[in-house]
Amino acid sequence: MDINSLEIKKILIIDLAFIGDVILATPVTRALKTKWPEAEITMLTVPFTQPVAQMNPYVDNTLIYDKRGIHRGLSGMWQMAKELKQYKFDLAVCMNFAVRGAVVAWMARIPYRLGYDAQHASFFLTWTASHIRKGIKHETENHLEVLEPFGISTEDTSLKLEPPAGAISSMEAKYKQYGIEKGKYYVVCPMGSYERKNIPISMAAQLIREIKSTYPVYLIGGTKEKIELISYAQAGQLSEAHVFAGTLDLQELAVFIKNAAGMVTVDTGPMHIAQAVNCPTIAVFGPTDPTVWGPRNENSCYIYTREQCSPCWGKGECKDNVCIKKIKAKDLYEKLQQYSGH
CATH class of the missing domain: 3.40.50.2000 (Glycogen Phosphorylase B;)
Structure with a gap:
C-alpha cells in the first residue's frame, strides 16, 4: 500500500x-x-x-x-x-x-x-x-x-518542549514566593529511577558547596524522594526551602529548568526535559549507556567512566557502584561552569 x-x-x-x-x-x-x-x-x-x-x-x-x-x-x-x-x-x-x-x-x-x-x-x-x-x-x-x-524520517532529531502560558505564569508567582531570580540559580537532580543511578550524598554535598559559591542551588525530584533530598540538602548546607520534591508539576518544572543557569543530573526524566528546553546540562552516567540516553545539545555533556561492567542497567553484581563513585564532584562543577558560561 x-x-x-x-x-x-x-x-x-x-x-x-x-x-x-x-x-x-x-x-x-x-x-x-x-x-x-x-x-x-x-x-x-x-x-x-x-x-x-x-x-x-x-x-x-x-x-x-x-x-x-x-x-x-x-x-x-x-x-x-x-x-x-x-x-x-x-x-x-x-x-x-x-x-x-x-x-x-x-x-x-x-x-x-x-x-x-x-x-x-x-x-x-x-x-x-x-x-x-x-x-x-x-x-x-x-x-x-x-x-x-x-520510508519517512527526519534529520532533525532535537528535542523540544514549549511550556504553556499557564505554567509560565504560575512559575512567575513561585519565583516571587521563594525569592528566586530567573537565570541566576542552578538545579541538581541527584536521584534516578533506581538507586544505582544516584549521585552519592558525599559527592552531591561537595558539588552543592562548590556551585552555591556562584548561584543558589535547588534540588529537584519526586514527592517520594523528599526525605532523601532533604538529606542531600542538609549535607550540602542548604535549607529545606531549596528542595523541590513534588513542589512543581511537570509543566512548571519545565519552566524552572528552562530558566536555570544550568543543571547537573543523573539519567532520568528531568534530564530529557532539560534537553528539550535547551538548559545547559551535565549528566552523570554509570549503569546506563549515554550513547543511547545521554544529552546531545551543544551546551550539554555527560560524564561517564566507561567501566567494563557498564552498562548493567542496575542489574550488575557490583555493590560499590564504582561507575558513579569514580566521578569527581570537582569535575562536575568545572563542566557546569564551562557549559553554562559562568
Missing part, C-alpha cells in the same frame, strides 16, 4: 511509556507533521505523562489511557477503544514494544495502524517495523525506526 495515496487527516500516536520516552518521541512527531502538515496529531499517554505530551509543539491534542484506573484490564481496553472510535482517526502509530497500543488501535477500528512486531502485534497492525534495534544509537533515532515502513 502506497502511503502517498492515503488521505490522512487525523493521526493518533500511542505512547504509554515514561517521561523520557514521550520526550524522545519528538522526532517522530516532527516527521509525521512534516509528512502530513495539515493532519491533526493527537498523542495518547498515561495520566502522568500527559502534561509532557501537551508541551510537544507538533502535537495538537492529548488523550489519556488510564491503564491502572478506568481503562484497566480487558474491559478497560474495550472502553478505551470505544472512546477512541468517536474521534475517527485515520492512522495510529504505536510507539511501544508492548502489544497493548496495537490491540486498542485495532479494537477502535482505526483503518491504518503502524507499530512494532514485538509480542505478536503484527496481527493487529497494517504495517510493522522490526523491534530489533539496528546497532547502538541514541534513543531518538531508535524511535524513528517505527516509521521505516513508511
Whole structure:
C-alpha cells in the first residue's frame, strides 16, 4: 500500500511509556507533521505523562489511557477503544514494544495502524517495523525506526518542549514566593529511577558547596524522594526551602529548568526535559549507556567512566557502584561552569 495515496487527516500516536520516552518521541512527531502538515496529531499517554505530551509543539491534542484506573484490564481496553472510535482517526502509530497500543488501535477500528512486531502485534497492525534495534544509537533515532515502513524520517532529531502560558505564569508567582531570580540559580537532580543511578550524598554535598559559591542551588525530584533530598540538602548546607520534591508539576518544572543557569543530573526524566528546553546540562552516567540516553545539545555533556561492567542497567553484581563513585564532584562543577558560561 502506497502511503502517498492515503488521505490522512487525523493521526493518533500511542505512547504509554515514561517521561523520557514521550520526550524522545519528538522526532517522530516532527516527521509525521512534516509528512502530513495539515493532519491533526493527537498523542495518547498515561495520566502522568500527559502534561509532557501537551508541551510537544507538533502535537495538537492529548488523550489519556488510564491503564491502572478506568481503562484497566480487558474491559478497560474495550472502553478505551470505544472512546477512541468517536474521534475517527485515520492512522495510529504505536510507539511501544508492548502489544497493548496495537490491540486498542485495532479494537477502535482505526483503518491504518503502524507499530512494532514485538509480542505478536503484527496481527493487529497494517504495517510493522522490526523491534530489533539496528546497532547502538541514541534513543531518538531508535524511535524513528517505527516509521521505516513508511520510508519517512527526519534529520532533525532535537528535542523540544514549549511550556504553556499557564505554567509560565504560575512559575512567575513561585519565583516571587521563594525569592528566586530567573537565570541566576542552578538545579541538581541527584536521584534516578533506581538507586544505582544516584549521585552519592558525599559527592552531591561537595558539588552543592562548590556551585552555591556562584548561584543558589535547588534540588529537584519526586514527592517520594523528599526525605532523601532533604538529606542531600542538609549535607550540602542548604535549607529545606531549596528542595523541590513534588513542589512543581511537570509543566512548571519545565519552566524552572528552562530558566536555570544550568543543571547537573543523573539519567532520568528531568534530564530529557532539560534537553528539550535547551538548559545547559551535565549528566552523570554509570549503569546506563549515554550513547543511547545521554544529552546531545551543544551546551550539554555527560560524564561517564566507561567501566567494563557498564552498562548493567542496575542489574550488575557490583555493590560499590564504582561507575558513579569514580566521578569527581570537582569535575562536575568545572563542566557546569564551562557549559553554562559562568
